[in-house]
Amino acid sequence: MAPPFDDRQHDRSSEPLPDSIQLLRSLVRAVDSLASDFDVVELCQQLLEACTEVTGASDAGLLLADQRGELQVLASTNESVRLLGLLQHQGPSLHAYRNKTAASIPDLRADADRWPEFAPAASAAGYRSAYAVPLRLHRDSVGALTILATSAAALGQLDLRIGQLLADIAAVGIAQHVLLAQGATIQAQLPTALNTRVTIEQAKGVLAERGDRDMDRAFQVMRGHARATGRRLSDIAGDIVEGRIDLRADAAD
Structure with missing residues:
Protein backbone atom coordinates (compact mmCIF):
# COMPACT_ATOMS: atom_id res chain seq x y z
CA MET A 1 0.00 0.00 0.00
CA ALA A 2 1.32 3.43 -0.88
CA PRO A 3 2.06 5.87 1.99
CA PRO A 4 -0.95 7.90 3.14
CA PHE A 5 -1.51 11.06 1.14
CA ASP A 6 -0.63 14.26 2.95
CA ASP A 7 -1.45 17.67 1.47
CA ARG A 8 1.44 19.20 3.37
CA GLN A 9 3.97 16.85 1.80
CA HIS A 10 2.61 17.02 -1.75
CA ASP A 11 1.80 20.64 -2.44
CA ARG A 12 1.21 20.83 -6.18
CA SER A 13 -1.22 23.74 -6.13
CA SER A 14 0.62 25.38 -9.04
CA GLU A 15 0.02 22.37 -11.28
CA PRO A 16 -2.94 22.86 -13.66
CA LEU A 17 -5.98 20.70 -12.90
CA PRO A 18 -6.97 18.11 -15.51
CA ASP A 19 -10.42 18.76 -16.97
CA SER A 20 -10.53 21.90 -14.84
CA ILE A 21 -13.64 23.29 -16.50
CA GLN A 22 -15.64 20.15 -15.72
CA LEU A 23 -14.41 20.18 -12.13
CA LEU A 24 -15.27 23.85 -11.65
CA ARG A 25 -18.74 23.35 -13.09
CA SER A 26 -19.35 20.47 -10.69
CA LEU A 27 -18.17 22.54 -7.74
CA VAL A 28 -20.39 25.47 -8.73
CA ARG A 29 -23.43 23.18 -8.99
CA ALA A 30 -22.65 21.62 -5.62
CA VAL A 31 -22.20 24.94 -3.82
CA ASP A 32 -25.31 26.37 -5.48
CA SER A 33 -27.43 23.44 -4.34
CA LEU A 34 -26.36 23.95 -0.71
CA ALA A 35 -28.09 27.34 -0.72
CA SER A 36 -31.51 25.78 -1.22
CA ASP A 37 -33.66 22.84 -0.13
CA PHE A 38 -31.43 20.25 -1.80
CA ASP A 39 -31.47 16.49 -2.37
CA VAL A 40 -28.48 15.07 -0.47
CA VAL A 41 -28.31 11.83 -2.49
CA GLU A 42 -28.43 13.70 -5.81
CA LEU A 43 -25.69 16.04 -4.58
CA CYS A 44 -23.49 13.05 -3.75
CA GLN A 45 -24.26 11.44 -7.13
CA GLN A 46 -23.09 14.56 -8.94
CA LEU A 47 -19.90 14.73 -6.91
CA LEU A 48 -19.13 11.05 -7.60
CA GLU A 49 -19.70 11.52 -11.32
CA ALA A 50 -17.38 14.53 -11.29
CA CYS A 51 -14.78 12.46 -9.46
CA THR A 52 -14.69 9.69 -12.07
CA GLU A 53 -14.86 12.11 -15.00
CA VAL A 54 -11.97 14.25 -13.81
CA THR A 55 -9.69 11.49 -12.47
CA GLY A 56 -10.45 8.94 -15.19
CA ALA A 57 -11.49 6.32 -12.63
CA SER A 58 -14.09 3.68 -13.46
CA ASP A 59 -16.39 3.84 -10.42
CA ALA A 60 -16.73 5.55 -7.07
CA GLY A 61 -18.84 5.22 -3.96
CA LEU A 62 -19.62 7.40 -1.00
CA LEU A 63 -19.99 5.67 2.35
CA LEU A 64 -21.36 7.17 5.55
CA ALA A 65 -20.77 5.91 9.07
CA ASP A 66 -23.82 4.85 11.06
CA GLN A 67 -24.23 5.14 14.83
CA ARG A 68 -22.15 1.99 15.36
CA GLY A 69 -19.29 3.35 13.29
CA GLU A 70 -19.98 0.94 10.42
CA LEU A 71 -19.84 2.27 6.87
CA GLN A 72 -22.98 2.16 4.74
CA VAL A 73 -23.28 3.11 1.06
CA LEU A 74 -25.03 6.43 0.52
CA ALA A 75 -24.32 6.87 -3.20
CA SER A 76 -22.38 5.17 -6.01
CA THR A 77 -21.71 5.66 -9.71
CA ASN A 78 -23.26 2.29 -10.46
CA GLU A 79 -26.15 0.63 -8.66
CA SER A 80 -25.14 -2.93 -9.55
CA VAL A 81 -25.34 -5.41 -6.68
CA ARG A 82 -21.71 -6.36 -7.29
CA LEU A 83 -20.38 -2.83 -6.84
CA LEU A 84 -22.55 -2.07 -3.82
CA GLY A 85 -21.41 -5.32 -2.20
CA LEU A 86 -17.76 -4.55 -2.93
CA LEU A 87 -17.99 -1.10 -1.37
CA GLN A 88 -19.15 -2.70 1.90
CA HIS A 89 -15.98 -4.83 2.16
CA GLN A 90 -13.41 -4.04 4.81
CA GLY A 91 -10.99 -2.17 2.58
CA PRO A 92 -9.47 1.26 1.94
CA SER A 93 -12.71 3.05 2.78
CA LEU A 94 -12.61 1.77 6.36
CA HIS A 95 -8.93 2.70 6.61
CA ALA A 96 -9.61 6.24 5.36
CA TYR A 97 -12.56 6.68 7.70
CA ARG A 98 -10.83 5.41 10.84
CA ASN A 99 -7.43 7.03 10.24
CA LYS A 100 -8.74 10.27 8.70
CA THR A 101 -6.26 9.99 5.86
CA ALA A 102 -6.20 8.69 2.30
CA ALA A 103 -5.52 5.05 1.50
CA SER A 104 -4.09 3.79 -1.80
CA ILE A 105 -3.91 0.32 -3.34
CA PRO A 106 -2.08 0.95 -6.65
CA ASP A 107 -2.11 -2.76 -7.53
CA LEU A 108 -4.82 -4.95 -6.03
CA ARG A 109 -3.12 -8.14 -7.18
CA ALA A 110 0.18 -7.25 -5.54
CA ASP A 111 -1.50 -6.16 -2.28
CA ALA A 112 -3.90 -9.09 -1.92
CA ASP A 113 -2.22 -10.30 1.28
CA ARG A 114 -2.56 -6.91 2.94
CA TRP A 115 -6.24 -6.60 2.00
CA PRO A 116 -7.45 -10.23 2.24
CA GLU A 117 -11.16 -9.47 1.94
CA PHE A 118 -11.26 -6.45 -0.31
CA ALA A 119 -8.47 -7.05 -2.85
CA PRO A 120 -9.69 -10.45 -4.19
CA ALA A 121 -13.28 -9.20 -4.43
CA ALA A 122 -12.21 -6.01 -6.22
CA SER A 123 -9.96 -7.92 -8.62
CA ALA A 124 -12.76 -10.36 -9.40
CA ALA A 125 -15.00 -7.40 -10.24
CA GLY A 126 -12.47 -6.21 -12.83
CA TYR A 127 -10.65 -3.48 -10.90
CA ARG A 128 -6.86 -3.16 -10.65
CA SER A 129 -6.45 -0.28 -8.21
CA ALA A 130 -8.46 1.33 -5.41
CA TYR A 131 -8.25 4.50 -3.38
CA ALA A 132 -10.20 6.12 -0.57
CA VAL A 133 -10.28 9.51 1.13
CA PRO A 134 -12.10 10.44 4.34
CA LEU A 135 -15.23 12.56 4.51
CA ARG A 136 -13.79 15.25 6.73
CA LEU A 137 -15.90 17.61 8.79
CA HIS A 138 -13.86 19.86 11.04
CA ARG A 139 -11.72 17.38 12.98
CA ASP A 140 -14.08 14.46 12.50
CA SER A 141 -14.36 11.81 9.84
CA VAL A 142 -17.95 10.85 9.00
CA GLY A 143 -17.34 8.40 6.18
CA ALA A 144 -15.23 7.82 3.08
CA LEU A 145 -15.13 8.29 -0.68
CA THR A 146 -13.85 5.17 -2.47
CA ILE A 147 -12.48 5.37 -6.01
CA LEU A 148 -11.98 2.29 -8.23
CA ALA A 149 -10.06 1.97 -11.50
CA THR A 150 -9.55 -0.83 -14.03
CA SER A 151 -5.82 -0.09 -14.48
CA ALA A 152 -3.00 -0.31 -11.96
CA ALA A 153 -1.68 2.92 -10.40
CA ALA A 154 -4.47 4.82 -12.14
CA LEU A 155 -4.57 7.79 -9.78
CA GLY A 156 -1.77 10.14 -8.81
CA GLN A 157 -1.45 12.49 -5.89
CA LEU A 158 -3.22 15.28 -7.77
CA ASP A 159 -6.17 12.96 -8.43
CA LEU A 160 -6.35 12.18 -4.72
CA ARG A 161 -6.41 15.86 -3.91
CA ILE A 162 -9.35 16.28 -6.26
CA GLY A 163 -11.07 13.32 -4.62
CA GLN A 164 -10.50 14.82 -1.18
CA LEU A 165 -11.91 18.17 -2.29
CA LEU A 166 -15.08 16.51 -3.57
CA ALA A 167 -15.34 14.40 -0.41
CA ASP A 168 -15.09 17.52 1.76
CA ILE A 169 -17.92 19.17 -0.16
CA ALA A 170 -20.02 16.01 0.23
CA ALA A 171 -19.37 16.05 3.98
CA VAL A 172 -20.54 19.67 4.25
CA GLY A 173 -23.67 18.86 2.26
CA ILE A 174 -24.46 15.85 4.42
CA ALA A 175 -23.94 17.87 7.59
CA GLN A 176 -26.29 20.59 6.38
CA HIS A 177 -28.86 17.93 5.53
CA VAL A 178 -28.79 16.10 8.84
CA LEU A 179 -28.32 18.84 11.43
CA LEU A 180 -32.03 19.33 12.00
CA ALA A 181 -32.13 19.88 15.73
CA GLN A 182 -30.36 22.80 17.33
CA GLY A 183 -27.32 21.61 19.21
CA ALA A 184 -27.55 18.05 17.88
CA THR A 185 -24.28 16.32 17.11
CA ILE A 186 -23.53 15.26 13.58
CA GLN A 187 -23.00 11.63 14.60
CA ALA A 188 -26.40 11.50 16.29
CA GLN A 189 -28.17 12.76 13.18
CA LEU A 190 -26.31 10.81 10.45
CA PRO A 191 -29.01 8.09 10.30
CA THR A 192 -31.28 10.73 8.74
CA ALA A 193 -29.21 10.59 5.55
Whole structure:
Protein backbone atom coordinates (compact mmCIF):
# COMPACT_ATOMS: atom_id res chain seq x y z
CA MET A 1 0.00 0.00 0.00
CA ALA A 2 1.32 3.43 -0.88
CA PRO A 3 2.06 5.87 1.99
CA PRO A 4 -0.95 7.90 3.14
CA PHE A 5 -1.51 11.06 1.14
CA ASP A 6 -0.63 14.26 2.95
CA ASP A 7 -1.45 17.67 1.47
CA ARG A 8 1.44 19.20 3.37
CA GLN A 9 3.97 16.85 1.80
CA HIS A 10 2.61 17.02 -1.75
CA ASP A 11 1.80 20.64 -2.44
CA ARG A 12 1.21 20.83 -6.18
CA SER A 13 -1.22 23.74 -6.13
CA SER A 14 0.62 25.38 -9.04
CA GLU A 15 0.02 22.37 -11.28
CA PRO A 16 -2.94 22.86 -13.66
CA LEU A 17 -5.98 20.70 -12.90
CA PRO A 18 -6.97 18.11 -15.51
CA ASP A 19 -10.42 18.76 -16.97
CA SER A 20 -10.53 21.90 -14.84
CA ILE A 21 -13.64 23.29 -16.50
CA GLN A 22 -15.64 20.15 -15.72
CA LEU A 23 -14.41 20.18 -12.13
CA LEU A 24 -15.27 23.85 -11.65
CA ARG A 25 -18.74 23.35 -13.09
CA SER A 26 -19.35 20.47 -10.69
CA LEU A 27 -18.17 22.54 -7.74
CA VAL A 28 -20.39 25.47 -8.73
CA ARG A 29 -23.43 23.18 -8.99
CA ALA A 30 -22.65 21.62 -5.62
CA VAL A 31 -22.20 24.94 -3.82
CA ASP A 32 -25.31 26.37 -5.48
CA SER A 33 -27.43 23.44 -4.34
CA LEU A 34 -26.36 23.95 -0.71
CA ALA A 35 -28.09 27.34 -0.72
CA SER A 36 -31.51 25.78 -1.22
CA ASP A 37 -33.66 22.84 -0.13
CA PHE A 38 -31.43 20.25 -1.80
CA ASP A 39 -31.47 16.49 -2.37
CA VAL A 40 -28.48 15.07 -0.47
CA VAL A 41 -28.31 11.83 -2.49
CA GLU A 42 -28.43 13.70 -5.81
CA LEU A 43 -25.69 16.04 -4.58
CA CYS A 44 -23.49 13.05 -3.75
CA GLN A 45 -24.26 11.44 -7.13
CA GLN A 46 -23.09 14.56 -8.94
CA LEU A 47 -19.90 14.73 -6.91
CA LEU A 48 -19.13 11.05 -7.60
CA GLU A 49 -19.70 11.52 -11.32
CA ALA A 50 -17.38 14.53 -11.29
CA CYS A 51 -14.78 12.46 -9.46
CA THR A 52 -14.69 9.69 -12.07
CA GLU A 53 -14.86 12.11 -15.00
CA VAL A 54 -11.97 14.25 -13.81
CA THR A 55 -9.69 11.49 -12.47
CA GLY A 56 -10.45 8.94 -15.19
CA ALA A 57 -11.49 6.32 -12.63
CA SER A 58 -14.09 3.68 -13.46
CA ASP A 59 -16.39 3.84 -10.42
CA ALA A 60 -16.73 5.55 -7.07
CA GLY A 61 -18.84 5.22 -3.96
CA LEU A 62 -19.62 7.40 -1.00
CA LEU A 63 -19.99 5.67 2.35
CA LEU A 64 -21.36 7.17 5.55
CA ALA A 65 -20.77 5.91 9.07
CA ASP A 66 -23.82 4.85 11.06
CA GLN A 67 -24.23 5.14 14.83
CA ARG A 68 -22.15 1.99 15.36
CA GLY A 69 -19.29 3.35 13.29
CA GLU A 70 -19.98 0.94 10.42
CA LEU A 71 -19.84 2.27 6.87
CA GLN A 72 -22.98 2.16 4.74
CA VAL A 73 -23.28 3.11 1.06
CA LEU A 74 -25.03 6.43 0.52
CA ALA A 75 -24.32 6.87 -3.20
CA SER A 76 -22.38 5.17 -6.01
CA THR A 77 -21.71 5.66 -9.71
CA ASN A 78 -23.26 2.29 -10.46
CA GLU A 79 -26.15 0.63 -8.66
CA SER A 80 -25.14 -2.93 -9.55
CA VAL A 81 -25.34 -5.41 -6.68
CA ARG A 82 -21.71 -6.36 -7.29
CA LEU A 83 -20.38 -2.83 -6.84
CA LEU A 84 -22.55 -2.07 -3.82
CA GLY A 85 -21.41 -5.32 -2.20
CA LEU A 86 -17.76 -4.55 -2.93
CA LEU A 87 -17.99 -1.10 -1.37
CA GLN A 88 -19.15 -2.70 1.90
CA HIS A 89 -15.98 -4.83 2.16
CA GLN A 90 -13.41 -4.04 4.81
CA GLY A 91 -10.99 -2.17 2.58
CA PRO A 92 -9.47 1.26 1.94
CA SER A 93 -12.71 3.05 2.78
CA LEU A 94 -12.61 1.77 6.36
CA HIS A 95 -8.93 2.70 6.61
CA ALA A 96 -9.61 6.24 5.36
CA TYR A 97 -12.56 6.68 7.70
CA ARG A 98 -10.83 5.41 10.84
CA ASN A 99 -7.43 7.03 10.24
CA LYS A 100 -8.74 10.27 8.70
CA THR A 101 -6.26 9.99 5.86
CA ALA A 102 -6.20 8.69 2.30
CA ALA A 103 -5.52 5.05 1.50
CA SER A 104 -4.09 3.79 -1.80
CA ILE A 105 -3.91 0.32 -3.34
CA PRO A 106 -2.08 0.95 -6.65
CA ASP A 107 -2.11 -2.76 -7.53
CA LEU A 108 -4.82 -4.95 -6.03
CA ARG A 109 -3.12 -8.14 -7.18
CA ALA A 110 0.18 -7.25 -5.54
CA ASP A 111 -1.50 -6.16 -2.28
CA ALA A 112 -3.90 -9.09 -1.92
CA ASP A 113 -2.22 -10.30 1.28
CA ARG A 114 -2.56 -6.91 2.94
CA TRP A 115 -6.24 -6.60 2.00
CA PRO A 116 -7.45 -10.23 2.24
CA GLU A 117 -11.16 -9.47 1.94
CA PHE A 118 -11.26 -6.45 -0.31
CA ALA A 119 -8.47 -7.05 -2.85
CA PRO A 120 -9.69 -10.45 -4.19
CA ALA A 121 -13.28 -9.20 -4.43
CA ALA A 122 -12.21 -6.01 -6.22
CA SER A 123 -9.96 -7.92 -8.62
CA ALA A 124 -12.76 -10.36 -9.40
CA ALA A 125 -15.00 -7.40 -10.24
CA GLY A 126 -12.47 -6.21 -12.83
CA TYR A 127 -10.65 -3.48 -10.90
CA ARG A 128 -6.86 -3.16 -10.65
CA SER A 129 -6.45 -0.28 -8.21
CA ALA A 130 -8.46 1.33 -5.41
CA TYR A 131 -8.25 4.50 -3.38
CA ALA A 132 -10.20 6.12 -0.57
CA VAL A 133 -10.28 9.51 1.13
CA PRO A 134 -12.10 10.44 4.34
CA LEU A 135 -15.23 12.56 4.51
CA ARG A 136 -13.79 15.25 6.73
CA LEU A 137 -15.90 17.61 8.79
CA HIS A 138 -13.86 19.86 11.04
CA ARG A 139 -11.72 17.38 12.98
CA ASP A 140 -14.08 14.46 12.50
CA SER A 141 -14.36 11.81 9.84
CA VAL A 142 -17.95 10.85 9.00
CA GLY A 143 -17.34 8.40 6.18
CA ALA A 144 -15.23 7.82 3.08
CA LEU A 145 -15.13 8.29 -0.68
CA THR A 146 -13.85 5.17 -2.47
CA ILE A 147 -12.48 5.37 -6.01
CA LEU A 148 -11.98 2.29 -8.23
CA ALA A 149 -10.06 1.97 -11.50
CA THR A 150 -9.55 -0.83 -14.03
CA SER A 151 -5.82 -0.09 -14.48
CA ALA A 152 -3.00 -0.31 -11.96
CA ALA A 153 -1.68 2.92 -10.40
CA ALA A 154 -4.47 4.82 -12.14
CA LEU A 155 -4.57 7.79 -9.78
CA GLY A 156 -1.77 10.14 -8.81
CA GLN A 157 -1.45 12.49 -5.89
CA LEU A 158 -3.22 15.28 -7.77
CA ASP A 159 -6.17 12.96 -8.43
CA LEU A 160 -6.35 12.18 -4.72
CA ARG A 161 -6.41 15.86 -3.91
CA ILE A 162 -9.35 16.28 -6.26
CA GLY A 163 -11.07 13.32 -4.62
CA GLN A 164 -10.50 14.82 -1.18
CA LEU A 165 -11.91 18.17 -2.29
CA LEU A 166 -15.08 16.51 -3.57
CA ALA A 167 -15.34 14.40 -0.41
CA ASP A 168 -15.09 17.52 1.76
CA ILE A 169 -17.92 19.17 -0.16
CA ALA A 170 -20.02 16.01 0.23
CA ALA A 171 -19.37 16.05 3.98
CA VAL A 172 -20.54 19.67 4.25
CA GLY A 173 -23.67 18.86 2.26
CA ILE A 174 -24.46 15.85 4.42
CA ALA A 175 -23.94 17.87 7.59
CA GLN A 176 -26.29 20.59 6.38
CA HIS A 177 -28.86 17.93 5.53
CA VAL A 178 -28.79 16.10 8.84
CA LEU A 179 -28.32 18.84 11.43
CA LEU A 180 -32.03 19.33 12.00
CA ALA A 181 -32.13 19.88 15.73
CA GLN A 182 -30.36 22.80 17.33
CA GLY A 183 -27.32 21.61 19.21
CA ALA A 184 -27.55 18.05 17.88
CA THR A 185 -24.28 16.32 17.11
CA ILE A 186 -23.53 15.26 13.58
CA GLN A 187 -23.00 11.63 14.60
CA ALA A 188 -26.40 11.50 16.29
CA GLN A 189 -28.17 12.76 13.18
CA LEU A 190 -26.31 10.81 10.45
CA PRO A 191 -29.01 8.09 10.30
CA THR A 192 -31.28 10.73 8.74
CA ALA A 193 -29.21 10.59 5.55
CA LEU A 194 -28.87 6.81 5.68
CA ASN A 195 -32.64 6.40 6.06
CA THR A 196 -32.99 8.24 2.77
CA ARG A 197 -30.82 5.59 1.15
CA VAL A 198 -32.92 2.80 2.66
CA THR A 199 -36.05 4.21 1.01
CA ILE A 200 -34.23 4.47 -2.32
CA GLU A 201 -33.11 0.83 -2.06
CA GLN A 202 -36.70 -0.24 -1.43
CA ALA A 203 -37.94 1.72 -4.43
CA LYS A 204 -35.20 0.25 -6.64
CA GLY A 205 -36.39 -3.20 -5.69
CA VAL A 206 -39.99 -2.35 -6.53
CA LEU A 207 -39.09 -0.95 -9.95
CA ALA A 208 -36.66 -3.73 -10.79
CA GLU A 209 -39.24 -6.39 -9.95
CA ARG A 210 -42.14 -4.74 -11.76
CA GLY A 211 -40.17 -3.60 -14.78
CA ASP A 212 -38.03 -6.73 -15.11
CA ARG A 213 -34.86 -4.62 -15.17
CA ASP A 214 -31.66 -4.53 -13.10
CA MET A 215 -31.15 -2.31 -10.07
CA ASP A 216 -28.96 0.21 -11.86
CA ARG A 217 -31.62 0.78 -14.54
CA ALA A 218 -34.27 1.17 -11.84
CA PHE A 219 -32.17 3.80 -10.08
CA GLN A 220 -31.58 5.75 -13.30
CA VAL A 221 -35.34 5.78 -13.97
CA MET A 222 -36.00 7.25 -10.51
CA ARG A 223 -33.23 9.78 -10.88
CA GLY A 224 -34.44 10.85 -14.31
CA HIS A 225 -37.99 11.31 -13.03
CA ALA A 226 -36.75 13.37 -10.09
CA ARG A 227 -34.82 15.67 -12.40
CA ALA A 228 -37.68 15.98 -14.87
CA THR A 229 -40.18 16.91 -12.15
CA GLY A 230 -37.85 18.98 -9.97
CA ARG A 231 -38.54 16.80 -6.93
CA ARG A 232 -36.23 15.13 -4.45
CA LEU A 233 -35.03 11.64 -5.29
CA SER A 234 -36.02 10.53 -1.78
CA ASP A 235 -39.58 11.82 -2.29
CA ILE A 236 -39.88 9.96 -5.60
CA ALA A 237 -38.61 6.80 -3.91
CA GLY A 238 -41.15 7.18 -1.11
CA ASP A 239 -43.98 7.59 -3.59
CA ILE A 240 -42.92 4.43 -5.42
CA VAL A 241 -42.75 2.39 -2.23
CA GLU A 242 -46.15 3.68 -1.09
CA GLY A 243 -47.68 3.12 -4.54
CA ARG A 244 -48.46 6.79 -5.18
CA ILE A 245 -46.65 6.83 -8.54
CA ASP A 246 -46.02 4.07 -11.08
CA LEU A 247 -42.84 4.23 -13.18
CA ARG A 248 -43.05 0.68 -14.48
CA ALA A 249 -43.37 1.80 -18.08
CA ASP A 250 -40.18 3.87 -17.79
CA ALA A 251 -38.34 1.03 -16.09
CA ALA A 252 -39.26 -1.33 -18.88
CA ASP A 253 -37.89 0.93 -21.66
